[in-house]
Amino acid sequence: MTASLWIIATGILAAAACGLLGSFLVLRKTSMLGDAISHAVLPGIALAFLISGSRNPIPMLIGAGALGLITAFCTETLHRVGRLQQDASIGVTFTWLFALGVILISMYAGQVDLDQECVLYGEIAYVPWDVWLWNGLDMGPRAIWVLGATFLIDLVFVLTCYKELKLTTFDPQLAESLGISTRLFHYLLMAAVSLTTVAAFESVGAILVVAMLIAPAAAAYLLTDRLSRMLVLAMIIGAASAVTGYLLASWLDASIAGAMATMSGIFFALSFFLAPRHGLLPKHFARLSTK
């Protein structure tokens, strides 16, 4: 019983951290950059494994964080210097880095306890057994600590830079004229996204991080016009997906992370059809009643 509580708690923490940052990705039309970063951290994780020789989270965070920033930098450089359109520069960058990661892993397959399946869809079910021992003391699952710290960092970042993030998201020109660097906040946001992706990859996997980043934020975007409410709603919807996803998974005897992503999709679908002002059905009825 406690095991399932730990799993749900991990899911909620991951979903809350992702929902917070994902809202900005969706509003800035850079959702796919989140997808790209979540794939491109693979070589960083592989290199950190090879160099440190362990699953120690600190080198992994550094390696993956660096790769996340390299992804954001390469994408922007290809777009600005290489004059390549945005979507293609994202696509070229992350596929190349992911391929590099897969090659690194297969080259050192014997030395690395890591395969691409684990990176792609994680295994949240093992979370309760991977405990953090501190001075022989059982401190609880390590993922809780890692994700909890990540969520706190994201929260502090968003709260302290709320005004700047809001302005650079909705009106970059005005932000620039007020002396707020849009590029600085772009990179800060990307750093936070990379950090969160890495923290979450072990438990929920790279692609399901994308679901957590985008689906709750997109659902929240249809429910409100205010940024602060959108952030809170995205976190709530993400947490709800985590809880219901766990139940769905135990009912189907299937991947918990997969079920959580499925549930986030279902919550988006609900919001897409039923959201009071921007939903499909209310809009449809409004059109009927005006006729």
Added chain:
Amino acid sequence: MMLWANTNLHFVLVGTTLFGFSAGVLGCFAFLRKRSLIGDALAHAALPGVCIAYLLTGTKVQGVLILGALGSGLIASYILNAIVRHSRIKEDAAIGLVLSVFFGIGIMLLTHIQHLPMGNQSGLDKFLFGQAASLIGKDLYLFGGLAAAVITVTFLAYKEFKVIAFDPGYAETIGIPVRRMDVLLTLLIVTVVTAGLQAVGVVLMAAMLITPAAAARQWTNQLWRMLLLAGIFGAVAGSAGAIASAVAPRMPTGPWIVMAITAIFVVSIVFAPQRGILARVLRQFRNATRIQQENVLKTLYRLMEDAPQSTPTVDMVRRYRHLSIRRTLHLLKRLQRMGFVSEGTRPEEWLLTADGRTRAEALVRRHRLWEVYLTQYLQLGKGHVHADAEEIEHVLTPELEQELEALLGYPVQDPHARPIPYSRDGGPK
């Protein structure tokens, strides 16, 4: 030679080459519509289809699984379009949403199947990560058929696809069924993606659609050339990846194919003759030098205009243009080789030749005509027009200049009361 004796390698090589070609050609259309990442979404979306097909039929017959993948790919692309059309969610978020949720459903079903008593999912996850090395003879029919289909459709519908790729709105007005053509294109992409999953896997499938097209775009402005080049790039990368993984055992084919195509892309983006980074930097550099040279010519003219009796020196030019002595001398020597200036009788002195004078007059004329134009037509104060004229004088074409002259009625003075020099053959009679 030993490699060549390996018949399995033949299959892999031919298969990945054919596949690379088809993906490269199709990717161009998605690329030109700025929807490159659709391929990524469709590749991930194939997974639940594969699982459902297996759950329904209980077989791992390839044809059945591919039909399942096709089905869920089409559903995904329909949902994606619906989200963009009926809500304020933008395309990037819609792509990410469809991609991750479909993949999540797929993973859920895959693990569900794994835990069922009836069997294991081995063979199903071949669709996930690709195993080009396991391609066998009959897979080649699939890849061959696919390449043939792609070439035929592209050939037959070339004109329609071309118009849609560059201007969907215009395509609609001239009666091209854009929606239906889009469905056809999506169908082809889904097919290629489904076939490609077995060769390179879910994640790297996107590269096979995007990267060859992005590389080919660098070399040409013509669609048919771009299609051909992207196809060739894809094919070359496909075979290179197959060979690399055969040479180094245990090496997966997909990532090496992606490495090969990325290498081609990097070469293209740096070295392509017109759009490449190197060519652009060189062009900018040459342009800057040309402008500086023209400025030196103009300065000589201006100095002689202000003091017709004395001959301009290097130092006077340098001060006027805020250049270093070395740079000024370098520019003057280049101009001398081009026959526009010659050294004066005393050291450090430089004179315009007859050719140089004509060139300088043209520049000064454009400069002053533009100043007149700005003050007369845009009502700018005469103190504000010089900087703009400094730039336009280097880019104004003779045709535009003639129009300007006619429009302004061949003025004789600029706003600062300096004469506008006309060449002897043109100008007011």
